[in-house]
Amino acid sequence: MSKLATREKIVEAADALFYEQGYEHTSFADIAKTVAISRGNFYYHFKSKDEILDAVIDVRLANTQLMLDGWEVEGSSPAERIRNFIYILKTNQDKIKRYGCPVGTLFSELAKLNHSAQEDSRSIFSLFRSWLTQQFTLLGCEEEADELAMHLLARSQGVATMANAFPDEAFLDQEVAQMCAWLEIYVARGKSKQAKRQT
Amino acid sequence: MSKLATREKIVEAADALFYEQGYEHTSFADIAKTVAISRGNFYYHFKSKDEILDAVIDVRLANTQLMLDGWEVEGSSPAERIRNFIYILKTNQDKIKRYGCPVGTLFSELAKLNHSAQEDSRSIFSLFRSWLTQQFTLLGCEEEADELAMHLLARSQGVATMANAFPDEAFLDQEVAQMCAWLEIYVARGKSKQAKRQT
DNA sequence: GTCTATACCTGGATAGAC
DNA sequence: GTCTATCCAGGTATAGAC
Numbered sequence: 001m002s003k004l005a006t007r008e009k010i011v012e013a014a015d016a017l018f019y020e021q022g023y024e025h026t027s028f029a030d031i032a033k034t035v036a037i038s039r040g041n042f043y044y045h046f047k048s049k050d051e052i053l054d055a056v057i058d059v060r061l062a063n064t065q066l067m068l069d070g071w072e073v074e075g076s077s078p079a080e081r082i083r084n085f086i087y088i089l090k091t092n093q094d095k096i097k098r099y100g101c102p103v104g105t106l107f108s109e110l111a112k113l114n115h116s117a118q119e120d121s122r123s124i125f126s127l128f129r130s131w132l133t134q135q136f137t138l139l140g141c142e143e144e145a146d147e148l149a150m151h152l153l154a155r156s157q158g159v160a161t162m163a164n165a166f167p168d169e170a171f172l173d174q175e176v177a178q179m180c181a182w183l184e185i186y187v188a189r190g191k192s193k194q195a196k197r198q199t
Numbered sequence: 200m201s202k203l204a205t206r207e208k209i210v211e212a213a214d215a216l217f218y219e220q221g222y223e224h225t226s227f228a229d230i231a232k233t234v235a236i237s238r239g240n241f242y243y244h245f246k247s248k249d250e251i252l253d254a255v256i257d258v259r260l261a262n263t264q265l266m267l268d269g270w271e272v273e274g275s276s277p278a279e280r281i282r283n284f285i286y287i288l289k290t291n292q293d294k295i296k297r298y299g300c301p302v303g304t305l306f307s308e309l310a311k312l313n314h315s316a317q318e319d320s321r322s323i324f325s326l327f328r329s330w331l332t333q334q335f336t337l338l339g340c341e342e343e344a345d346e347l348a349m350h351l352l353a354r355s356q357g358v359a360t361m362a363n364a365f366p367d368e369a370f371l372d373q374e375v376a377q378m379c380a381w382l383e384i385y386v387a388r389g390k391s392k393q394a395k396r397q398t
Numbered sequence: 399g400t401c402t403a404t405a406c407c408t409g410g411a412t413a414g415a416c
Numbered sequence: 417g418t419c420t421a422t423c424c425a426g427g428t429a430t431a432g433a434c
């Protein structure tokens with residue numbers, strides 16, 4: 001098998017396992033089993049377990065960027081794009097109910113481990129944060145855009161955590177609906193500002 | 200040293216370390232160092248590491264109950280009591296910024312480990328949930344009381360997670376203020392209902 | 399590139415002296 | 417009750433054959 005293909009398979013398997021079992025709790029043996037390679041083979045592709053984590057975070061960053069870029073389709077409005085963000089909870093609800101949010105739970109774990117990759121994992125949050133800030137700015141809420149971005153991120157994180165703790169509920173749907181309703185306040189506010197500017 | 204005193208010291212040290220470092224990442228050696236006993240001595244007091252975790256969860260449950268009971272002081276209103284809950288974030292902000300919420304992060308970790316104590320740790324959430332539900336009911340929002348309780352829990356969890364990821368911000372204060380403002384809607388709604396009943 | 403064998407360590411847990 | 421000594425499983429990491 002080519003070098004790249006195996007490396008990619010390792011990262012892919014590690015990505016899933018780190019999400020489902022946590023970073024520390026996932027052993028080389030676990031990854032080796034799903035990729036079907038020997039434990040020794042890892043060290044041809046990576047110097048250490050930490051390097052696998054770095055690669056996983058890089059992949060998550062890249063995939064997140066791709067997702068955000070994918071929402072910038074022709075004719076889409078910032079409100080629609082923010083709604084896409086809110087709907088991540090709905091789209092991934094099964095996994096979220098089982099494992100929580102991949103971004104939040106990884107960051108929490110690395111924070112407790114005092115791991116050197118903690119800052120890298122925070123940058124996934126930063127990616128969402130700056131993107132949301134941009135969308136709220138486009139919506140016409142420039143002064144409070146970052147505050148609104150952080151608020152929405154926090155709401156999502158909270159819903160993910162509680163949906164993980166109480167997965168048997170209509171809770172997630174309710175909260176998604178409420179977040180969309182909350183967004184409408186700022187959509188309306190942005191429109192009235194635009195109207196003022198045009199007069 | 201008396202049996203009880205040592206046992207309590209172990210639980211106390213484990214409680215703090217599980218919060219700061221995570222359950223799995225905390226070793227007997229870590230606890231032994233802070234309590235200043237030998238590793239072998241643990242097994243006089245506990246059969247296994249899992250039993251220490253059980254004891255820690257029991258202590259947290261008891262302390263939470265004590266805190267909630269302490270808020271039922273003479274003349275206090277349900278609104279004030281809910282505000283006390285919101286203010287936990289402010290009171291514990293230093294630790295939250297460093298380690299997140301002790302309830303949420305423990306549950307998340309145990310969920311990933313697929314640990315048998317997962318349900319016990321969820322019961323700490325349940326304690327808050329049922330208490331909040333009761334307070335919202337007293338406030339006059341009986342139909343939606345549990346929904347409001349879950350909403351407030353989720354907001355707190357989200358704020359704790361994001362304050363952990365971005366601790367350098369005025370973010371936590373803003374969110375606490377917004378949660379208090381949000382509460383006022385339901386305080387007002389409850390009052391108008393009461394007024395109707397009295398006519 | 400991938401394997402097997404193995405070194406080395408840390409973690410939880412046990413046995414038995416004191 | 418607390419200690420020391422020790423066991424054993426499992427983890428990361430290395431060496432070297434293929």
